[in-house]
Amino acid sequence: MSNERLLLVDDDKELCSLLTEYLSAEGYRVDSAYNAQQALEKLQSQSYSLMVLDIMMPGTTGLELLQQIRPRITLPVIMLTGRGDEIDRILGLEMGADDYLGKPCNPRELLARIRAVLRRMSPQAPVEGRLPEQPLVIGALSLNPATRDARVADQLLELTSAEFNVLAYLMQHAGQVLSKEQLTRWVLHRDLTAYDRAIDVHVSRVRQKLAPYFEQAGGESVEMIKTVRGQGYIFVYTADQVQG
Known part of the structure; x- marks a missing residue:
């Protein structure tokens, strides 16, 4: 079982609850933030291994949040992209995201992406x-x-x-x-x-x-x-x- 702490940032509370339940069952410690301000507060008070960040949020978007934090916070980020437009995904990667996954989000696929990103940070790579x-x-x-x-x-x-x-x-x-x-x-x-x-x-x-x-x-x-x-x-x- 993993002991990594993850931060989910998405204004969809129901999705956050579902993903938290699923990822917690896989051994991860999971916190949720429903807007950019909550995410910033959690990032300032807690150390995380990875952040899952929705691109489209009301107010400050996920892309804007990523742009704010990237110069000083280097934790891995997986973007959730609800739009079909490829430009959002490319913008996320150009701003420093490590990978992306389309919405609606399959929890098993997200788990695989999280494990893949964390694995690349580990010396125990294949x-x-x-x-x-x-x-x-x-x-x-x-x-x-x-x-x-x-x-x-x-x-x-x-x-x-x-x-x-x-x-x-x-x-x-x-x-x-x-x-x-x-x-x-x-x-x-x-x-x-x-x-x-x-x-x-x-x-x-x-x-x-x-x-x-x-x-x-x-x-x-x-x-x-x-x-x-x-x-x-x-x-x-x-x-x-x-x-x-």
């Missing part, structure tokens, strides 16, 4: 997708899986758990093309589904966060992660040129 024990260093870029620190020279990179793992797996297999299927299994601990752009968004976010630190002559960004059309992504960076 061998196929396990991060190395030793730090990864390529040029000025270094990642320490033990402390989950990513740095360019001595500057800390602010990465979500999914972004850290994306970069770590790409660096670990530098020079090799990793398919979206592989990255989805290793990073999100689930299978790639049709129209699933979660990995694409996480890779894009990693690129954006690295770009300010690495420049070629003339100010152009170094292409560290290439897209191989129809195949996946490859980490190609080998230099150690740092901005400034």
Whole structure:
């Protein structure tokens, strides 16, 4: 049985009650908040392992709440998306969510997603997708899986758990093309589904966060992660040129 504490943030009290009952039976300690203000108060007073956050709430939306907390709170977040519009899901990922799940929400599927996200934070990952024990260093870029620190020279990179793992797996297999299927299994601990752009968004976010630190002559960004059309992504960076 798990001893992890979860925070459910959704204005649907009936859904929160149902999910709390289901997840509690699986060994999780579950708190609920029905609006953004309640969520902020709970986040300030209690430490959580993961937050399940509904995008569409009255007043401050889930996306707005995520945008507020991301600069200072790094706990994993799974977004619940009630709309069919893919833009909400992409926006959530771009703002730092780790994964998303559509509503109406199947409790068993949510449980699987929660376990997958928490598993990626654990050193006891499956061998196929396990991060190395030793730090990864390529040029000025270094990642320490033990402390989950990513740095360019001595500057800390602010990465979500999914972004850290994306970069770590790409660096670990530098020079090799990793398919979206592989990255989805290793990073999100689930299978790639049709129209699933979660990995694409996480890779894009990693690129954006690295770009300010690495420049070629003339100010152009170094292409560290290439897209191989129809195949996946490859980490190609080998230099150690740092901005400034």
